[in-house]
Amino acid sequence: MIKSTRTKDAKVSSNILFNYGHITIPRHLRDIVVTEYGIADLYGRSDKEIIASLLNVTDSRFQAKLLKKAKKAKKIESNYKIPDRFRSNYPQKLEEKIAFYKKDGLFPIFPFGCDLTKEELVIAGSLKQFKNNMKAKKISYRHLKTALKTVPSQANQYLERLKLDVPCSIKEKIMQKVVVYALVSGGKI
Secondary structure, eight states: OOOSEEEETTEEEESSOSOOTTOOSOGGGOOEEEETTEEEEOTTOOHHHHHHHHHHTSOHHHHHHHHHHHHHTTSSOTTOOOOGGGTTOOHHHHHHHHHHHHHTTOSOSSTTOOSOOHHHHHHHHHHHHHHHHHHTTSSOHHHHHHSOSSOOGGGHHHHHHTTOSSOOSHHHHHHHHHHHHHHHHTTOO
């Protein structure tokens, strides 16, 4: 079971690759690959069938490139086309499909539960988004320095949880500003 994509430094790439040199599963033990887009049954299949199955559970942003490589290596017919029903494997399409169920409380962030409070989950998500924006250079230190001269009252519950509601040092004041900025820019307050 794998996510079909990974993100590093704001760049999305496929976890399903045409060639990977560090594979640890021998050919005769290939079995099943599960992504958010479906299940690929690989056991006892030919290379052509495996490639077709994996393309069906690949994020559609990367399907064409992988298919082109497979055709170039003559692992699949040159006239092969990915079936229409597998060509809309996009994160936004998946979100649209499950939005109805999320309203009913299904598909929680942690399906088997977690020890974090609601406030801690909000803080963690906001700070993760903040970190990604900093890496992608969407936020500069200068921008952060001039932002948020006053602390919104909606931030108090989160700042109390982090014991940043009454900052005592410069470091705590900076951390308070970062947390508030992350919450505001993430649309949480």
